[in-house]
Structure formats: structure tokens, C-alpha cells
Amino acid sequence: MTKLIKFGGSSLANGEQYQKVINIIKSDENRQIIVLSAPGKRFSDDIKVTDLLIDYATKVINKNDYQDILKNIIQRYQDIADTYDISDKEFAPIVNIFKQLPDKDYLNNDYLMAAFKAHGERMNAKLMAIILNHLNISAKFVDPKELGIVVSDENPNAADVLDETYENLGHFGYGYEKLVIPGFFGYTKNDDIATFARGGSDITGSIIANGLNIPMYENFTDVSSIYSANPKIINHPVSIKKMTYREMRELAYAGFSVFNDEAIIPAIKGNVTINVKNTNLPDEPGTLIVPEGSFQPEHPITGVSSSNRFSALYLHKYLLNKEVGITLKLLTIFQKYNISYEHMPSGIDDLTIIFDKDNLDKPTIKKLCNDIQETIKPDKLSWIDDYAIIMVVGEGMRDSANTISDIIEPITNDNIPIHMINQGASQISIMIGTREANANQAVKSIYKEFFNKEK
Numbered sequence: 001m002t003k004l005i006k007f008g009g010s011s012l013a014n015g016e017q018y019q020k021v022i023n024i025i026k027s028d029e030n031r032q033i034i035v036l037s038a039p040g041k042r043f044s045d046d047i048k049v050t051d052l053l054i055d056y057a058t059k060v061i062n063k064n065d066y067q068d069i070l071k072n073i074i075q076r077y078q079d080i081a082d083t084y085d086i087s088d089k090e091f092a093p094i095v096n097i098f099k100q101l102p103d104k105d106y107l108n109n110d111y112l113m114a115a116f117k118a119h120g121e122r123m124n125a126k127l128m129a130i131i132l133n134h135l136n137i138s139a140k141f142v143d144p145k146e147l148g149i150v151v152s153d154e155n156p157n158a159a160d161v162l163d164e165t166y167e168n169l170g171h172f173g174y175g176y177e178k179l180v181i182p183g184f185f186g187y188t189k190n191d192d193i194a195t196f197a198r199g200g201s202d203i204t205g206s207i208i209a210n211g212l213n214i215p216m217y218e219n220f221t222d223v224s225s226i227y228s229a230n231p232k233i234i235n236h237p238v239s240i241k242k243m244t245y246r247e248m249r250e251l252a253y254a255g256f257s258v259f260n261d262e263a264i265i266p267a268i269k270g271n272v273t274i275n276v277k278n279t280n281l282p283d284e285p286g287t288l289i290v291p292e293g294s295f296q297p298e299h300p301i302t303g304v305s306s307s308n309r310f311s312a313l314y315l316h317k318y319l320l321n322k323e324v325g326i327t328l329k330l331l332t333i334f335q336k337y338n339i340s341y342e343h344m345p346s347g348i349d350d351l352t353i354i355f356d357k358d359n360l361d362k363p364t365i366k367k368l369c370n371d372i373q374e375t376i377k378p379d380k381l382s383w384i385d386d387y388a389i390i391m392v393v394g395e396g397m398r399d400s401a402n403t404i405s406d407i408i409e410p411i412t413n414d415n416i417p418i419h420m421i422n423q424g425a426s427q428i429s430i431m432i433g434t435r436e437a438n439a440n441q442a443v444k445s446i447y448k449e450f451f452n453k454e455k
Ligand SMILES: Nc1ncnc2c1ncn2[C@@H]1O[C@H](COP(=O)(O)OP(=O)(O)O)[C@@H](O)[C@H]1O
Pocket: 007, 008, 009, 010, 011, 037, 040, 199, 220, 221, 222, 223, 225, 226, 227, 228, 229, 230, 231, 232, 255, 256, 257, 258, 259
């Protein structure tokens, strides 16, 4: 049974990590389809190649000197190539492609940025194919163009996959050699490179597993499993052995960065089992992400996550509930600025609109607030810049009447102000709004209540 394996940046950060990846590839002949990220951090203060490329692109856009950053980027790949005694002749195309990036034509600076970023994965996959062949493992670099990964063109740095991709993949034929594919990007209908949002190599893995009908997607990272809480917040959290797609999606949405939340959707549609595994300890079983109803949950909640990437607009107006068309007016304003909102909990005279901070800048926030003030004329309007969302998620939650009180009580006992509670929209999660400064403590309090560990 053919498997698709994806390695994240931490698994490909240097020659030593590359060797672990190669050992994993060699250890199971079914591991034929290989999707790679760009080299990530070698140590905690290091800079990911994707971020170096963003710096390179920014310098090109601003017409600043980019020679140092370019040297730095090439050196990351050179260090890996040197571990395997790759000749200068074989390595030269990688150097040239990086050097020539500023000379290409781009539709605009957003497309330039996307193309520069994508070359982190593109050159990494090229280098891996060279190294595998050097080690007598027959391998071929395959560009997303060849596979027919077609993406939307509205936002070239946060593109969406188009349906025709799956048809194209259905026609893609391959033999016995390993295919080494760069993650994170595709091509628009106009043949321009566009990337997924950050962390999007996971999405490429899911799309290809779905399109090539591969039932097992092994996602290799730097932790031995998905834990019930972020290990940076809780020491030695409980490992999740099995979880459902929708649990993963909700937890990934709010902070479980180990697997991209958008990457779940192609896997669901293709009924692909995802196995998150550790490149450093590949024999450990890791976490399986599977369809609903296929197993009994171990705990009443599966995980608790938190994310600080939100902002909120609070507005108060008497008789808001009676005002016909108010939501339409708000949505029209959002559309004017090309903004989507994440959540909109409301009361009789109050409304909070929660946004993803990454999609907003200061001038847009100002214009948005002015327009809302003028159009809606609220009695009070305020902007909360440091909004955090806590997600408590578990298929087991539906069966227990006490879960909501068990979640809220420890937070209130710790005097953490709660700005919003949303239960019911999803039967398997409770969403809690709080301020950024209180988010980690809220996670600790809830985790302690359910998993009886440290606070
Ligand atoms: N609940 C969680 N379980 C495991 N890891 C988590 C969790 N929440 C956040 N993480 C973080 O996700 C990291 C791995 O994801 P990522 O940075 O995308 O890795 P990669 O370099 O493999 O793409 C871990 O090192 C860990 O710090």
C-alpha cells in the first residue's frame, strides 16, 4: 500500500535531520510519495528559510541590497549538500535559480513574494531528489505544475486549491521511483506561483493523498504525537492516540499548529488516514486522525488549545435586535475592505465581531471603525486588539451534561475574565473568548481539571 509522507521544516533543517528523513524513506518501501517543506529552524532562535526568503523578497521590492540574505539562503542548502558530498556542478542549478529570482517577471509584488517563498520548498525538493539519487535511491523531483495543482488567484500568499486539481491528479501516472514534491504552493490558471497560508505544506500533502487515492498520509514533525495541550504551555501533556478529523480541525484552528487546520478538508473528502509522527523517534506510533464514529474517545475532552491571533470589535446599541438589516450593513462594510470575519456572537443590544488579526492592518481597522460608526451609529464602539480564543474540543463532550461547568468553573475560580462563550454551534467544542494575557492560564486551569496534571 503506497503511503504519502510529508516532512515539516524542523525535520529538514540541516544535514543531520536530512539523514533521519532518508532513513525513514528507506525503512518502508511503501513510502513513495514524499512532500517536503523548506528547511526550518536548527535551534530555537534560528530563522526558517521561508522567513529568510520573505526578507529577500522584501529587499528586492524595496530595492535594497540583498546580497547578504541571498548568501545566507544559499548557504542553508549548501550545508546540507556538503553533508552528502554533492558536487558543485550538481548544486549549481539551485544557486542559479535563487540568484535569478529577482530577474523574473511577476504580476505584482504579492506574486513576487509568493514565488520567492515557494522556492524554499521547491529547491529543497530538488536537493532531496539529487541526494536520494546520489545514494542510489531512484527519485524524481515533481513540480506542482506537473501534478496539476491549480490554485485560486485572489490572494497569491493564501491561495485555495481549485477542484480541477483532483481531476488532474487522477490522470497523473507514476512508476516505482520515489516522487519528491515541494509543499506549500501551486500554480494559478495563469501559470503564476501562489502559496497557501503559512504552514501550508500540510495542505499539499492532503491534496495529493486525496487526488492520488492514497489512504495513508504520514505527517512527520518534531513531536511524538499530538498532545492534549500545547507542550509549550503544559509540561508533558497527555498524548492523543486517536482523534477525529473535526477534533483536529477545531484544535488546529485555535493553536495546535502541529497540523494545519485547512489541511484536514482534502483528507476528509478523500477518506485519508493521517498519522502524525516524530522524525526523531519514527518508531513511536504517533497520533492517528480518522473519521468520526470509528472509535470510543478516551477522555471527556480530547484537547484544549488557545490562539492569540484574533482582534474583536465590540458594539453596543439599544434595540440592536430589532434593527432590520443591521447584519447586512456590517457585511457590506466588510466586503468593501475585503475582510472576512471569524465569529459574531450577539446579545439583545450588543454584538462582538471577531477577526483574524493576520488579515488586518492599522489603517484598515481605522477605516472599518469609522464606516461602522457612521453607518450603524452605535452607542458604544470599541476595538480589542489582544483577543484570544480558547477551544475545548472532544467528541466525548456530547455525552456528558457536566462538561460545560467543568470547563467554566476552573477559569472563574482563577478570576479569568470571560468575554464570550460559544457552545452549540459545534456539538463537539466550546469556544471561550478572553484576553491574550489570560489565555495560557485558562488553558492550564482547564487542562488540570480534565487531565489532573500540573497547573
Ligand atoms: N497540541 C500540540 N501537540 C503537539 N505539538 C504542538 C501542539 N500544539 C502546538 N504544537 C507545536 O507544534 C510544533 C510542530 O509543528 P510545526 O512547527 O508545524 O512543525 P514542522 O516543522 O514539522 O512543520 C511542535 O514542536 C509543538 O511546539
